[in-house]
Amino acid sequence: xxxxxxxxxxxxxxxAVAMSVWRLLRGPSAPDRILAxxxxxxxxxxxxxxxxxxxxxxxxxxAALLIAMMGFVGTVALCKYLLRGDIIx
Amino acid sequence: xxxxxxxxxxxxxxxxxxxxxxxxxxxxxFYTRLHGPTKAxxxxxxxxxxxxxxxxxxxxxxxxxxxxxxTLFLFITAPISAHLLAKTALHLRIxxxxxxxxxxxxxxxxxxxxxxxxxxxxxxxRPLPEERTR
Amino acid sequence: xKRLPHPLLTPILAAIWLLLNNSLAPGHIALGLLLGWAIPxxxxxxxxxxxxxxxxxxxxxFLAVVLLDIVLANLVVARLILGRPQALCPAFLVxxxxxxxxxxxxxxxxxxxxxxxxxxxxLSPDRDFLLVHALHAPDGDALIAAIKQRYEAPLKEVFEAC
Numbered sequence: 001x002x003x004x005x006x007x008x009x010x011x012x013x014x015x016a017v018a019m020s021v022w023r024l025l026r027g028p029s030a031p032d033r034i035l036a037x038x039x040x041x042x043x044x045x046x047x048x049x050x051x052x053x054x055x056x057x058x059x060x061x062x063a064a065l066l067i068a069m070m071g072f073v074g075t076v077a078l079c080k081y082l083l084r085g086d087i088i089x
Numbered sequence: 090x091x092x093x094x095x096x097x098x099x100x101x102x103x104x105x106x107x108x109x110x111x112x113x114x115x116x117x118x119f120y121t122r123l124h125g126p127t128k129a130x131x132x133x134x135x136x137x138x139x140x141x142x143x144x145x146x147x148x149x150x151x152x153x154x155x156x157x158x159x160t161l162f163l164f165i166t167a168p169i170s171a172h173l174l175a176k177t178a179l180h181l182r183i184x185x186x187x188x189x190x191x192x193x194x195x196x197x198x199x200x201x202x203x204x205x206x207x208x209x210x211x212x213x214x215r216p217l218p219e220e221r222t223r
Numbered sequence: 224x225k226r227l228p229h230p231l232l233t234p235i236l237a238a239i240w241l242l243l244n245n246s247l248a249p250g251h252i253a254l255g256l257l258l259g260w261a262i263p264x265x266x267x268x269x270x271x272x273x274x275x276x277x278x279x280x281x282x283x284x285f286l287a288v289v290l291l292d293i294v295l296a297n298l299v300v301a302r303l304i305l306g307r308p309q310a311l312c313p314a315f316l317v318x319x320x321x322x323x324x325x326x327x328x329x330x331x332x333x334x335x336x337x338x339x340x341x342x343x344x345x346l347s348p349d350r351d352f353l354l355v356h357a358l359h360a361p362d363g364d365a366l367i368a369a370i371k372q373r374y375e376a377p378l379k380e381v382f383e384a385c
Contacts, residue, residue, distance in 0.1 A: 004097040009103035009137075016110035018128075023113050025123075026154050031178045032119055039113055039126040040169055042134055045159065051136045053099070053144050055119040058153065063139075065159050077175040083180055095334060102351050112304035119314050123342050124358045125304055131337070155245045168336030168343075175344035177358060183338045185356075 013050065018073050029032045034074045041071030090148055105133030118186045128173040129132050135160045143187035229267075231274055233259035274326060278381050285377040292373075293339045300340050303359050313358040315344075318353045318367050321375060327382040328353075334374050341366070 013051035020043060045064045046073035112125020138156040145153035231375060233256070240255035241247060264269075266285050276282055322328050328350060332343040340358040347353075 001091045001096050002099075005099050009099045011196070012107040015119050016107045019110040019114035029119060029178075029181070031174050031181065032122065033097055034177075035119075035123060035126060035174055038174070039130060042126070042130050042163070042167075043106060043110065045163075046102070046134045046137050049134070049141045049156075050103075052101070053141055054140035056148070058101060058145055061155055061159070065162070068159055068162050068166070071160075072170060073169040076173060077210065079177045082177045083173075093311065106300065108301045112300075115304065115308060116311075117308050118313070119354045120342075120344075121308075121311060121358055123356070124300055125338060127336060127342060128293075128297055128300050128340075129304070132293060151244060155242050158239065158242045162344055165333070168333040171336045171342050172332060172344065175342050179345055179354075185315075186311075 002053075004026055006050065010047075010053075010054075011068055013043055013046045017047070021050075030082055031079075034075060038071065038075045041074075041081075091143070095140055095144055097145070099135050102133045102136030102140060105129045105136060107133075109133060119183045120175065120185045123171055123175060123178075127167050131167040133162055134163060224324045226234075229263045229270065229273060231276070235259070236262055239270070269287065272325070274382075276381055281377050282381045285374075285381065288373065288377075289334055290337065296340060311359050312361055314357050314358065314363050316341075316355045316357055316363045316367055318355055318370055320353055321371075321384045322353055322379055322383065323350070324382055327378045330382075331374055332379055335370060338374075 017040065020036045020039040024033055024040065045067055048060045048064045048067070052058060052064075062079060104216065109128070109130030113122050116122045138160045142156040143154055145156075148161070198203065200206045234364060236259035237252070237255035240258055241251055244251050316337070320328065320331075322331060332346070332353065335341050335343045335353075335355060338357065340360075342356050343353055344356050345354040355362070
């Protein structure tokens with residue numbers, strides 16, 4: 001059952017990544033692109049977790065945690081830059 | 090039994106992730122696009138992480154609860170980035186399908202009239218990066 | 224300087240430490256408690272207010288309601304995204320706030336973002352109004368009333384004396 005489900009899940013998340021990339025390239029405005037990047041990092045976490053289940057290895061957890069933290073900081077920094085024209089005031 | 094639960098969680102998680110990104114690609118203005126990734130994707134990844142936690146706990150090497158930490162972190166940060174993105178979009182006056190509510194002009198209390206919520210109080214001092222390249 | 228500026232933070236930090244290490248060894252418990260004691264002490268100047276929870280049971284019930292609502296709201300949002308985009312009627316709503324403290328307003332904004340097809344967009348400078356964007360709101364006033372009754376009232380009870 002799991003052998004069947006995991007490839008389907010991989011395909012769905014990969015499609016999600018493709019759509020986010022499409023929005024990232026297409027725009028039309030800066031916040032749209034930031035939102036696409038935000039979605040991309042969350043999708044990367046999903047891919048990593050799936051890979052961890054697929055390979056039966058718990059090593060990928062740290063990578064997922066780091067991506068979650070760095071991605072959030074990146075989103076906040078980009079938003080702040082657009083809001084104020086500066087990141088650290 | 091456990092395998093069915095796991096399969097269900099993984100499928101539901103992947104589906105929600107997919108729907109979130111579909112909303113990002115498909116909807117027509119920025120503010121509606123914001124809803125897909127913040128809600129559906131967060132819940133989807135939450136489902137996947139819980140599935141991972143259940144899977145590794147069932148492997149017989151003791152409980153594996155640290156995935157809960159990533160879930161918790163995502164559920165705390167996703168609304169914050171959504172709020173910041175919405176604020177940025179309002180600041181840059183990105184056009185929206187919904188008419189922004191116009192506060193009636195008679196209500197001119199100092200800082201409280203809600204026209205102030207819509208129209209940012211001061212313009213940015215420096216040109217925004219988009220304008221700079223023009 | 225108080226010994227324990229934030230009594231609630233210590234067990235939370237210790238629990239996070241244990242989760243991060245994925246173990247319940249006595250050494251990790253001791254180290255977690257030590258960190259839970261030291262970190263609030265050294266970061267006390269960033270957090271001038273002490274959090275007090277007045278009604279823990281109400282908070283638990285609120286958390287349960289929010290978790291249930293997250294799942295339901297996601298089903299609703301999924302259906303809206305899969306439907307015709309032209310059929311949506313998005314709207315900006317202005318929610319007047321009765322909450323006063325930073326923490327309660329922050330939690331309300333987070334809850335609004337996570338739950339019923341809405342994203343909080345801007346807080347007025349005097350903290351009287353919260354601007355909210357709704358994905359599909361044919362009846363804005365009903366949504367505002369629901370937010371106030373379902374989320375704001377319990378938060379007010381938990382974090383601010385009535």
